[in-house]
Amino acid sequence: MPRIEELWSSLESTRPGPVHRRVDETHPLELYAEFEPPSRFGLVLFTHREPPEPRSLRSLQIERGQRP
Numbered sequence: 001m002p003r004i005e006e007l008w009s010s011l012e013s014t015r016p017g018p019v020h021r022r023v024d025e026t027h028p029l030e031l032y033a034e035f036e037p038p039s040r041f042g043l044v045l046f047t048h049r050e051p052p053e054p055r056s057l058r059s060l061q062i063e064r065g066q067r068p
Contacts, residue, residue, distance in 0.1 A: 011035035
């Protein structure tokens with residue numbers, strides 16, 4: 001499995017964005033590395049269950065939403 005930094009680097013060279021790539025095809029969770037130009041890197045988790053309201057953190061931004 002590639003390191004997350006390697007995934008982000010490969011996504012950064014892909015234009016236009018935002019772009020996603022699954023972190024590990026064999027893992028049971030749908031976890032994706034994300035890059036949104038010009039310099040926003042992240043992780044995205046897709047789930048069928050509604051996640052709890054995220055806590056406010058100083059060094060990490062957590063967002064939740066529903067896919068169309």
